[in-house]
Amino acid sequence: MTKGKINVTTENIFPIIKKFLYSDHEIFLRELISNAVDATQKLKTLASVGDFKGELGDLTIRVDVNKKKKTITVTDAGIGMTAEEVEKYINQIAFSSAEDFMEKYKNESNAIIGHFGLGFYSSFMISDKVEINTLSWQEEAKGVAWSCDGSPEFTLDETDNKERGTSITLHIDSDSKEFLEEAKISELLDKFCKFLPVEIAFGKVKEWKDGKEVKTDKDNIINETKPLWTLPPSEVKDEDYNEFYRKLYPVGDDPLFNIHLNVDYPFTLTGILYFPRIKNNIEIQKNKIQLYSNQVFVTDSVEDIVPEFLTLLHGVLDSPDIPLNVSRSYLQSDSNVKKISSHITKKVADRLEEIFKNDREQFEKKWDDLKLFIVYGMMSDEKFHDRAEKFALLKNIDGKYFTLKEYEELIKENQTDKNKTLVYLYATDRAEQFSYIEAAKAKGYDVLLMDGQLDTHFVNHLEPKLKESRFARVDSDIVEKLIDKDEARESKLTSEQQADLTPVFQSQLPGMEMSYFVSYESLSEADQPVMITQSEFMRRMKDMQEMSGQASMYGNMPDSYNLVVNANHPLVSKISEQTEKKLGKKLEDLRG
Known part of the structure; x- marks a missing residue:
């Protein structure tokens, strides 16, 4: 048996890990399974380049919970580790083996997750002891057992283990008993791991037999290894997109349309963004985009990665170029994040403009569902505003639609006042302002219907951008003064x-x-x-x-x-x- 101290530069790092490194303790399962996926993907890479000549065998990652023993075990059949590698990758905190492997096999290892650094040590957030049993893929390698109780001391033993791969067992502490419930682990697996590229088994499939639920011998695979966004857009049909949307959001209407992102230069970005039907209440619609890194779930709060108005979209973004487990200020200043944000904004504008040009009739039919998103985007993002001027629509009281330029042409002759200011008349409630609307129409004026949640703000946003123009609600003055033509009439009252x-x-x-x-x-x-x-x-x-x-x-x-x-x-x-x-x-x- 070998004993030693974990090589750390910060004294007593474990309390820091427990309290500060990861604010969400649930993340431990994502980190451990991500490492298991890395190990499996590395083995596949070694086999593909001829370095590993053995049988790959069953590469399923297995998660087991033993409530009696108070343990959670994650097992993979990946590359495993030698005693030297355990010393290098486990005992030297914050040295990521994925980075080392990427450097050696950078041309073949594009499926290595990496980026997690201290990931393994997140297990100490919920454990008072962690054990590793591992056997390397290398010929004549010896099995290794490593154990640590959360102090800087560890033990390292040689074993007669014959199974390639790594098994990590967490002895759950008294404050984290909820993680020994199968329902809790199922919830976390569904949240973090449902699209990972290697099959993950948790227990056995259950079925009803003779009026009761019984376990079968079939592994319960909890993930889809090739989610829709990883496929080339040319291979995906419209019904596939809608079916995938319903998997992500089981409750709700079908989306209006989608964007399939597939970028590999100057950054890597894949994903599918859906345009939901948004009629009111912006806050309810936010935070529906799920962010992944090589199919590992990261967060559904993407406001630091995409412009705020894009958080109204639904769907999935996947990029290994977005750094994980770092501060918001870092994300906001990261050059890749800025490039990704700009690219997504451009692709959204491209898609909207494409639909508007190719099928304006359908675009107009969907406008009431799109309006809130587009208006919000124009108000909050100057570049998007410049693009959206081409397809943003104004709707008049008669239900007709116009672009900003078209509407200016429509009203410029009849709705210019004595000061040569173009006046946009609008109503916010057709019923309450009926008499005012009729008075304006009797004068030959056109009236816009601006009854949306953001229209008050949108009017203030548009006014300074439109040359020599102003907006006036139909009930803000008598019709003669709404558009003052300097037509004097004598009063009968002194x-x-x-x-x-x-x-x-x-x-x-x-x-x-x-x-x-x-x-x-x-x-x-x-x-x-x-x-x-x-x-x-x-x-x-x-x-x-x-x-x-x-x-x-x-x-x-x-x-x-x-x-x-x-x-x-x-x-x-x-x-x-x-x-x-x-x-x-x-x-x-x-x-x-």
């Missing part, structure tokens, strides 16, 4: 009559949290006698405050409205006459 009428109208208005300003406009007799409007500025400020969920430093903004009186309407003239009579009678009574 300024004195207007002053006398103001308190009459104010007396009929509700107080409470609302304030009203009474004004008079010289409209036609056919127009409505009275209209209530809210200025575009005031309404936008209120909308922005409500969407942010926060009050300003002065508290909530009060509701302020304009009561616009049509000075030329017969009903208003009649009220004015009655008011004059009442005032006259009051004066007579005072004189008497």
